Amino acid sequence: MSRTATLLIRRGEPGEAPRWARYAVPFEPGQSVLDGLRRIRTQEDPSLAFRFSCINANACKECMILIDGKTVYACTARLEEREMRLEPLGNKALIRDLVTEIAPPDERLANAAPPAPDR
Amino acid sequence: MLIIGAGAAGMSAAIAAHEAGAAVLLADRSLIGRGGATVMAQMTVAVALGDEVPDAPDAHFADTMAAGRDLCDASLAAMLCAEAPEAIRQMDRWHAGWARHEDGRLRQAQAPGHDRPRCVYVDFLNTGPAVSRTLRAQVQRRPAIARIGELCVTDLVMRDGEALGAVGFSLADGRPVSIAAKAVIVATGGLTRLYRRNSGSANMGGDGYALALRAGATLVDMEFVQFFPIGHLAPRLIGMDPIMWDPFRYKLGGRLLNAERREFIDDYGVKEDGRYVATRDLATYAILKEVEAGRGSPAGGAYLSFEHLGAAALREAFGPVIDRLAKNGIDLTRQPVEVAPIAHYHMGGIRVGSTLETGARNLFAAGEAIGGANGANRLSGNAISEALVFGRRAGLAAAARAKESKAASWHDASAHASLDLVSATGAKPAINLAALITKLQHVMESHVGPFRSGPGLETALDEIAALTDALGAVPPGAPGRFDPERLDWFDARNMLLIAEAVTRAALARRESRGAHQRDDFPATDEAWRVNQALSLDGSELVLAAVPPRAALAGAQ
Numbered sequence: 001m002s003r004t005a006t007l008l009i010r011r012g013e014p015g016e017a018p019r020w021a022r023y024a025v026p027f028e029p030g031q032s033v034l035d036g037l038r039r040i041r042t043q044e045d046p047s048l049a050f051r052f053s054c055i056n057a058n059a060c061k062e063c064m065i066l067i068d069g070k071t072v073y074a075c076t077a078r079l080e081e082r083e084m085r086l087e088p089l090g091n092k093a094l095i096r097d098l099v100t101e102i103a104p105p106d107e108r109l110a111n112a113a114p115p116a117p118d119r
Numbered sequence: 120m121l122i123i124g125a126g127a128a129g130m131s132a133a134i135a136a137h138e139a140g141a142a143v144l145l146a147d148r149s150l151i152g153r154g155g156a157t158v159m160a161q162m163t164v165a166v167a168l169g170d171e172v173p174d175a176p177d178a179h180f181a182d183t184m185a186a187g188r189d190l191c192d193a194s195l196a197a198m199l200c201a202e203a204p205e206a207i208r209q210m211d212r213w214h215a216g217w218a219r220h221e222d223g224r225l226r227q228a229q230a231p232g233h234d235r236p237r238c239v240y241v242d243f244l245n246t247g248p249a250v251s252r253t254l255r256a257q258v259q260r261r262p263a264i265a266r267i268g269e270l271c272v273t274d275l276v277m278r279d280g281e282a283l284g285a286v287g288f289s290l291a292d293g294r295p296v297s298i299a300a301k302a303v304i305v306a307t308g309g310l311t312r313l314y315r316r317n318s319g320s321a322n323m324g325g326d327g328y329a330l331a332l333r334a335g336a337t338l339v340d341m342e343f344v345q346f347f348p349i350g351h352l353a354p355r356l357i358g359m360d361p362i363m364w365d366p367f368r369y370k371l372g373g374r375l376l377n378a379e380r381r382e383f384i385d386d387y388g389v390k391e392d393g394r395y396v397a398t399r400d401l402a403t404y405a406i407l408k409e410v411e412a413g414r415g416s417p418a419g420g421a422y423l424s425f426e427h428l429g430a431a432a433l434r435e436a437f438g439p440v441i442d443r444l445a446k447n448g449i450d451l452t453r454q455p456v457e458v459a460p461i462a463h464y465h466m467g468g469i470r471v472g473s474t475l476e477t478g479a480r481n482l483f484a485a486g487e488a489i490g491g492a493n494g495a496n497r498l499s500g501n502a503i504s505e506a507l508v509f510g511r512r513a514g515l516a517a518a519a520r521a522k523e524s525k526a527a528s529w530h531d532a533s534a535h536a537s538l539d540l541v542s543a544t545g546a547k548p549a550i551n552l553a554a555l556i557t558k559l560q561h562v563m564e565s566h567v568g569p570f571r572s573g574p575g576l577e578t579a580l581d582e583i584a585a586l587t588d589a590l591g592a593v594p595p596g597a598p599g600r601f602d603p604e605r606l607d608w609f610d611a612r613n614m615l616l617i618a619e620a621v622t623r624a625a626l627a628r629r630e631s632r633g634a635h636q637r638d639d640f641p642a643t644d645e646a647w648r649v650n651q652a653l654s655l656d657g658s659e660l661v662l663a664a665v666p667p668r669a670a671l672a673g674a675q
Contacts, residue, residue, distance in 0.1 A: 013600055030355030030447075041553040041603065049601045053154040053320045057360035059248055060153045060320065076358035095291055096601040107151050107268045109289045109296065116263035118522050119140040 003027040006083040007036055009048070011097045021045070027081045032056070034063055034074040037086075037098075049097035050074065064089060065098050120521040121146065121285060121300035122514075123272050124327065126155035127503055128486025129306035130254035131206075131510030132517070133264050136304075141518035143264045144298065148271040148290065152255035154322045155308045156464075156487060157506060160247030162366035163230050163238035165500025166203040170220075171227035171236040176200040178234060183501060186232045186398060187466075187494020188633040189648050190340065193670035194473050195492035198512065199505050206507035207239060215253040216241050228369045230499040232398045238500040243440050244366055250503055270296060272326070273609055274537035275303060275334040275482065278530045282334065282482040286537035290606065293598030295541040299529040301521035302481045304513050305331055305469060309487040310344070312610075313618050314462035314568070315560040318347055318362045324610050325617035327488040331469045332616065332660075336477040338653045339490040339665075340467035341617075342624035343634045345497055346569045348402035349375070350461030353418035356447045361461060363440075364423055365499075368395040370436045375402070376422040376455065377414040383421075393427075400496040400633045403460040403569050410459075420459025425451045460569055464502060466493045466634060467624070470652060475513035481520060485513035491650070491668070495633025545593035545608075552595070552607035559586055559611070559618060567622050572638040576626040583622065587615045623660050624651050 005027040012018045023044060025036045037050050053060035056075055063074040066087040074086075092100035105111050120136060122129045125147035133145045147154060167179040179200040184191050211217055211225070217239045218226040229236040241249040258264055272287035276297070284299040307327030311319030328338055349368070351361040367373055372393045377383045382391060387405040389397040397405070406421045416422050425433060430452050434441055444451065468490030475483045486506040493501060559582075566579035594608040628651065630644035631637050649664040 028355075030357070032357045042551065042557050043554070046548075046551045046553040046604050046607065047602075049603050051601075053149045053322055054159055054360075055321055056357060057159055058358040059158045059360065060149070062150060062153060073358075078357065099601045101291065103150050103268045103291075107266045108291065109267050109270060109294070110291075112265055112267045115142040115144050115265040118142045 003081050005036060005079045005081055007033070007040070008083055008085045009098065010087040011048070013096050014094045025079070027079060031079040032075050033067060033077040033079050033084065033086070036079045037074060049099045051099045062102070064102070066090060120144070120302040120304070120517050121298050122304045122306060123285065123330070124155065124306035124308060124486070124488070125151045125266070125268075126157040126306065126308055126486065127250055127254060127506035128488070128510035128513075129304070130258050131507050132304050132306060132485055132514030134254070134257055134261065135511040135514030136518035137261050137264050139515055139518035141521045144267065144300070145258065145264055146267045146270045146272065148269065148326075149320070149322050150268045151266045152251050152258070154320050156311070156319050156323060157503065158247045158251045159318065159320065159360055159362070160250065160503055161244050161360055161362050162240040162246050162369060163228060163500035164207065164240065164246060164503040165230065165233065165238050165498060166207045166504055167200060167237060168204050168207060168225060168227065168239070170224040174235060174237060176204070179203070179237060182233050183493070183498050186496050186498035188496055188643070190494035190632070190650055190667055192491030192668040194668055195489070197670045198473070199492050199501065199508050202508040203504040206504065206511065210250065210253055210507070213253050213257055216249050218242050230369060231396050232498045233500070238369070240366070243437050244360065244363055246503070271606065271609060272330065273541055275330050276534045276537065277334050277479065278533040280335060281480040283529055283533060284527065286534055286541060288541045288598060290601055292600055293602060293605070295538055295598065297534055297538060299527040301524045301527045302483060302517035304517050305482070305484040305488050306486050306510060306513070307488050309465035309468070310617055310621070311462045311464070313560065313563045313614055313621070315557070315564040316350065316459070317462040318350055318360070319462070324614040326613050327484065328468060328620065329613035329616045331477060331482070331484065332620070332655045334479050334482060335655070336479045336482060337470040338467060338620060339470040339650050340494070341490070341620045341653055342628050342651065343466035343495050344462060344621060345399055345464040345466060345634050346403045346460035347463030348399055348406055348460050349423055349458035350463070351456065352416070352420040352459040353457040354447070354449065356449070359443065359447070362463065364456070364458060367425065367437065371425055371428055371432065374424045374427070375406075376424055377409045378416060379414060380422065383409055383414070398496065399499065404636060406460060407569055416457040418457045418459070420457045422455040423458045424455035426453065426455065428452070464497055466490065466495060466497055474516040475509055476516060483513045483517045485509040494667070495635060540594065542598060543593050544597040545591070545595045548595040548604060548608070550589055552590070552604055552611060555586055555589060556607060556611055556614065559583070559614060563618055563621075567618070567625055569634070570636050570638055571625050573626065576622055579622045580619065580626070583615055583619050590615065620653055620660055624653060624662060627651060627662050
């Protein structure tokens with residue numbers, strides 16, 4: 001019998017009532033939660049938004065989310081053979097689904113000052 | 120001026136251009152200084168410092184040229200080797216944290232392809248993060264450098280062969296963005312994402328190559344994709360970079376074994392004997408030939424063993440990493456790991472002259488985004504060095520250009536089509552675009568990997584054409600907040616173009632050399648001692664053979 005991990009994910013944009021989506025992904029021992037999220041996008045629902053860059057090295061530090069209420073990196077959290085509850089970081093402004101505003105304020109388009117002129 | 124990409128090359132360019140007095144905007148599709156390949160570097164940075172043993176840039180140059188299998192652009196290779204020492208000393212003054220001997224000299228490790236110990240590093244597996252952090256701190260200390268993350272550049276804006284700026288969109292809210300600039304530097308890194316198994320960040324799908332091609336610039340050496348021979352394969356490890364075994368081999372040697380638990384590299388003409396000497400192209404070839412012959416490890420690679428070394432030696436060399444391995448259930452004193460070649464670096468890229476300017480005026484490029492310095496195979500350790508050296512050079516040249524011109528000249532009509540595309544509203548995609556990208560990665564891995572053949576490459580071209588048709592001409596949905604499907608569409612647009620570029624160049628090169636191995640043309644052919652330049656004519660990719668560029672007089 002195939003083994004599954006269930007990811008219960010809080011989705012939506014600011015101003016919307018959050019909706020909870022439940023995805024079953026095949027469970028293979030040793031995988032990360034990020035592996036599960038990436039699999040959801042290619043196999044089931046490509047509209048799911050989450051942030052990552054380096055995939056597995058825990059170098060970019062972009063994939064931070066809440067799993068069962070705890071702040072973790074999705075790339076180092078193990079996928080488990082049970083239901084896991086995934087939410088965007090609570091202390092950052094929500095952008096969409098699991099994506100929050102983690103860029104430093106002065107590196108966002110909305111706030112960026114134009115470059116000082118040539119000297 | 121605008122710099123696209125905030126890895127080591129882009130950040131070095133930003134610092135140099137700012138110091139030269141130019142107004143700089145540094146943009147990245149990820150967060151500034153977090154994405155890209157730099158942050159993933161595990162250990163080595165090649166530089167003829169002479170701290171470990173006497174050394175000279177000439178010797179580094181000779182090793183770079185030899186590794187490149189007679190195809191290096193000697194003027195770029197010479198610049199890289201001559202200027203790397205000052206770049207590394209500068210990083211040291213900025214507190215990069217290079218590993219040192221007790222007397223203060225920098226430690227330099229022996230890497231494959233080098234004639235002596237030449238590679239500086241930061242312990243433990245921390246070179247890339249340290250380089251990124253150091254440069255990021257220096258950029259931040261110069262507040263006049265404007266930094267914008269999460270900005271996906273989709274096209275350069277060109278008029279009469281000159282770059283006027285760029286168009287893209289903001290990932291956070293989908294808003295179209297246009298940027299007028301007197302000069303533009305492309306520092307977007309390589310194309311590792313074209314392959315299913317790779318060592319790069321998810322944002323490295325060849326963006327800069329596609330931007331440059333569509334802008335009328337020329338690419339070179341696109342057939343030469345470097346596979347890193349000992350990427351981690353099994354057992355599953357999380358929180359570790361797949362190229363992590365490289366430093367282990369530098370420091371401890373280790374044994375590369377086949378299914379019979381026999382060191383097999385000897386059979387391919389290199390005597391390793393527990394040391395680490397085989398170059399990347401050769402080791403990749405040897406491992407895959409063993410797998411093909413039925414002597415691979417269970418997961419389809421080779422074994423890498425440190426079992427003969429003992430716990431004390433392992434802990435001394437890699438202390439905290441040993442604990443992270445233990446958390447993954449791996450005890451190197453009792454078991455080997457399995458490794459296999461994975462896509463790692465691109466030797467090819469945008470063709471530039473000695474000022475790092477492309478064929479298009481006001482358009483510069485630096486780092487892995489350029490081609491030429493490494494020929495058909497890159498020497499271990501040259502990637503960070505070239506990012507620092509070429510980044511600085513491009514920053515200085517682009518700054519000089521920007522200061523020459525009075526004002527950025529923008530031309531609405533030249534940006535029109537690109538702005539229309541990022542503003543477009545398309546139908547909900549009929550296909551899963553994330554799956555389309557995965558399909559492309561499988562095609563490239565199967566047919567345009569380390570071993571190629573005419574029929575396989577033809578199959579790849581057919582598959583790429585079919586995927587390009589499936590992608591369509593309009594991005595799905597409307598501009599909005601962090602829309603992964605819309606981003607997939609723009610990514611796939613670039614990836615498919617560059618996949619075709621790699622495949623066409625590989626099909627044309629009817630010989631084997633360095634990282635390009637043809638099953639149907641297994642020998643190196645002296646007549647093919649030429650680079651292939653590639654440009655876009657309408658929607659057609661056009662190849663031209665050009666002789667390798669010689670060193671500039673007095674450059675070395």
